[in-house]
Amino acid sequence: MKVSDYRAQLVDLERKKTELTATNDQYAIGYAKTVLSEAISKVQADLNALLNLELQPVAYIINILSTVTSLNKTVGDMEQLAITARFSDSTSKDVTKGKKTYASYRDPEIVYNNVGMLTSVDDSNYAGLESEKYSVVKTFNGWVVYDKAGTEGLEVVAVNDNTGTPVPNTFELAYIDGSKVGLKFVTDGKEATGDNWSISVAVEVSGTLYTSSDTSVVTVSADGLVAAVGVGTANITVQNNGSFITIPVTVA
Incomplete structure (x- = not known):
C-alpha cells in the first residue's frame, strides 16, 4: 500500500476508538479498545517501515571490473568473461549476463x-x-x-x-x-x-552490453562469451549503466 493508504487507516481506527467512549458497555469498550490499539500499532509500524524504505537511497554502480584485463588467444579459443559491478552502498554483484x-x-x-x-x-x-x-x-x-x-x-x-x-x-x-x-x-x-x-x-539493451571492435578477429556474445575467430588484434568493450572497461585481445 501507499503511505496515504496507511494514514487513512490510522485516521479511521482512531475515529472508531473515539466513538467507543460514547457507549455504556464498559466490557465491550475495554475489549474493543484493546483490539483497536493493537491494530493502530500494527498500521503505524507498517507505515514507519514503508517510510524508512522510501527514504533509503538507491544504490548505483560506481564501476565495473573484469577478472581479466587482456586476452591472448589462438584462433578457435573461447573464454567466458566474468564482470562484477561495485555499488555506492559498498556492495558488489555479478553482472556478467546481458539483458x-x-x-x-x-x-x-x-x-x-x-x-x-x-x-x-x-x-x-x-x-x-x-x-x-x-x-x-x-x-x-x-x-x-x-x-x-x-x-x-x-x-x-x-x-x-x-x-x-x-x-x-x-x-x-x-x-x-x-x-x-x-x-x-x-x-x-x-x-x-x-x-x-x-x-x-x-532492440533495447540494458544490463551489461558487450561489443567487439573487429568481429573478424574476435566476437563476443550477449552474455560475454568471447570467441577468437581470426588472427589480429581487437578490443572488447564492456558497458553497464554508464560504466565501461576495454579489454585488448590478441589472436594468433
Whole structure:
C-alpha cells in the first residue's frame, strides 16, 4: 500500500476508538479498545517501515571490473568473461549476463496489396543486438528476404516440430550457412506470389552490453562469451549503466 493508504487507516481506527467512549458497555469498550490499539500499532509500524524504505537511497554502480584485463588467444579459443559491478552502498554483484528486450512488428505505415496475411511474429530467440528491419517476399520459387542493408545470404525456412514435421504456416529467418536469425513468423496460409511484408525488430539493451571492435578477429556474445575467430588484434568493450572497461585481445 501507499503511505496515504496507511494514514487513512490510522485516521479511521482512531475515529472508531473515539466513538467507543460514547457507549455504556464498559466490557465491550475495554475489549474493543484493546483490539483497536493493537491494530493502530500494527498500521503505524507498517507505515514507519514503508517510510524508512522510501527514504533509503538507491544504490548505483560506481564501476565495473573484469577478472581479466587482456586476452591472448589462438584462433578457435573461447573464454567466458566474468564482470562484477561495485555499488555506492559498498556492495558488489555479478553482472556478467546481458539483458535484452525486443518488440517485433509489421510496419503499420506500409500498406501492401497482399493476398495472405502475416498473423504473428516470434522474436523470443532473436540473436541481434541492434534494431533491424527485414523485407520478406513470397516468390514463385519460395521466399526472398533482405535486411535493411540489403544483405544477401538470408532465407526463409520452414519450422519443424520435435518429430521433424513442418509446423503449418510457420517459418523462420536463417542464414544460408544454416544458422538461425531467431525470428519466426506465422501466416494465414493464403500467401501468394508477390505478397510481401516488412518486419521490424526494435532492440533495447540494458544490463551489461558487450561489443567487439573487429568481429573478424574476435566476437563476443550477449552474455560475454568471447570467441577468437581470426588472427589480429581487437578490443572488447564492456558497458553497464554508464560504466565501461576495454579489454585488448590478441589472436594468433
